[in-house]
Amino acid sequence: MDIFNADLHIHSPHSIAVSKSLNFDNMIHTCKKKGLNILGTGDILQPKWLKYAESNLTKEPNGAFSYKGINFILQAEIEDRESVHEVVLFPDFSSVREVQEKLAPHSKNILDEWGGRARVNLSPSELVDIVTDAGALVGPAHAFTPFKSIFRQNKFQTLEACYQDAFKKVSFLELGLSANTNLADRLDCLKNITFLSNSDAHSEGPRALGREFNKLDLDNPTFEEIQLALVRKGGRKVTLNVGLHPKLGKYYNMFCNKCRRRIIFEKLKNQSEIVLNQFFITEDFITYRANNYEKAKIEYINQVSKNKMTCPACNEELNKKVKIKLGVRERIEIISQHKVPKHPDHRPPYINAIPLVDIIRSVKNIKxxxxxxxxxxxxxxxxxxxxxxxxxxxxxxxxxxxxxxxxxxxxxxxxxxxxxxxxxxxxxxxxxxxxx
Ligand SMILES: [Zn+2]
Ligand SMILES: [Zn+2]
Structure with a gap:
């Protein structure tokens, strides 16, 4: 058995807001600096990217796809009818083509230039049925983010509620940049599922690619071995999740849906002052200060969860009532069963990482x-x-x-x-x- 570092969710230039220079040569350049061995191809259902991958990847004798020494897993992200994003990993090109054909009648963009992250008019369970019938693996992407995720505000609270009868076919859950194992293991419904920490990279630089990755114990860097690791069979397993510290993610904290200021609670510095809900507004934050700020925060989060909180800054500046939205941290507070994480025995450790580039930027004070x-x-x-x-x-x-x-x-x-x-x-x- 060998150890492999794998980042299994990235994109291609055929998704919106992706670097034009994201190609295999630039990707493997970063992989080598980061120490990544296995990379998702990104957007493999998009016809041009599929053609590019098919003409560049070599099938090794061990069954793995490779490009100049780095191994690739055929991978896509799909948006279903509930606006939930799913990551899909495919065993081979024929399975990619089979899924592409079956999804095409339900999608307006899957065959388009910009169809990298295809949107399909299918329920989460219908989508899971189609991809797993073709032998692919599927799981919810960035599971707690406030947009396009399974557990977002006013959406699902368990895997079963989302995938219904197909939930047993879901083989992993992707934590996303603003969550880690300590946060996710506060939900009882996730105790049996394997977590993946992937970058969802939109560019090839070292701040994006591999900013989250998984350490896997495998015999070979193949789809079949990863499949075994996700179901934790035959000694194959995920042995470590590495990801951004959740506070570094861009959806950790609650925020105003329009001005995007983050809502922060602070203790009043002068203990004798009794001021509740005193707040001040800066360019990026609305800071509430209270004596018992922990309690005030919990009450506030509960109100946000019921869509009852509006932004004081937008009220002042635009005379508009704009809703505050929960971040990953607060959404987990609302839908979790455990106050502290309850890790199942199979759960590997999680390292909260900071990209080296960002450490250098901070030290040198370069924005x-x-x-x-x-x-x-x-x-x-x-x-x-x-x-x-x-x-x-x-x-x-x-x-x-x-x-x-x-x-x-x-x-x-x-x-x-x-x-x-x-x-x-x-x-x-x-x-x-x-x-x-
Ligand atoms: Zn996504
Ligand atoms: Zn606002």
Whole structure:
């Protein structure tokens, strides 16, 4: 048995808002820096991307598809009639074609230039039936995000409610960038399902590709072996989930649906003051301050959940009543059964990671996400020390210190879970709070 690092959900230039330069050559360049061995192809149902994959991937003697040393799993994301996104993994090209043919009559865009993330007019259970009949694997994508997910506000609360009789055919659940195992294992209905942590990358850079991935114990990097790992048979399994710290995800915190400000609760600094629901508005946040802020927050979340809370900023600025929406954190608070996570025995550990590029950006105080200085430091570190994941998790801090002292200090703090975060929400990524 070998260990493989796999990121099983990405996209192609045929989905909206995806980098035009996302292609296999650019992907494998990043895979090598990150230490990724298996990658989803993204958008395999889109005709042009399917043709591109078919003409570039080689079938190895062990049955795996590969491109210049990196293994690929044929993969797509589909949106069903309930606007729930599902990740689908296919065993081979004939199964992709079979599903494409069966879905085409139910989809306006699957064969289009921009049909990368196909939308089908089928219920979640009908979709699951069709793809599993063709031998593919399926599970809900970014399961808790406020948009296009199974557990979003006012939508489903269990897998069974969504997939009905087909729920037993669902073989994994993708946590999404704003959730981790500690949050997801507060739901009783998820105790039997395997979690995947995938990047959902829209570009090939090291901040996107592999920002979430899974460590798998497999004999070979093939679909059949991954299938065994997801059902935890024959010693194959997911041994580790690695993903962004949920607070760094862009849907962690509740937010206004229009101005996208995040709603934060803080303790009043002066203990003797008794002011409830005093708030102040900044460009990105609406901060409520109260003596008993924990209690005030819970009451507030309950009201948001009933669609009863509107944004004070939009009220002031636009004289409009705009609803506040729950983030991943608060939605889980509402639909969970356990106050603390209840991990089943099969659940692997989860590492809350920060992309190395973002650590470098914070240390150098560079806001730009495509800074040449940052990429240069990143590349030098990879060249001198090893792949990104080894730098973040395995390589001794003293070794890293010799190359980049301040970066090493943040990695040390990150390994000891001492980092403070400004939580993301409403489509904005969270950030590391640095006191250096
Ligand atoms: Zn999606
Ligand atoms: Zn607003």
């Amino acid at each position: 730009s996400t495509n800074s040449k200085i940052v990429s240069k430091i990143y590349d030098t570190m990879i060249e001198k020390l090893g792949d990104e994941f080894s730098i973040l998790v395995d390589i001794p801090i003293d070794e890293i210190k010799k190359k980049e002292e301040h970066v090493a200090e943040i990695i040390r703090a990150f390994r000891n879970d001492e980092i403070q975060y400004t939580p993301g929400g409403g489509g904005t990524y969270g950030e590391i709070k640095l006191e250096v």
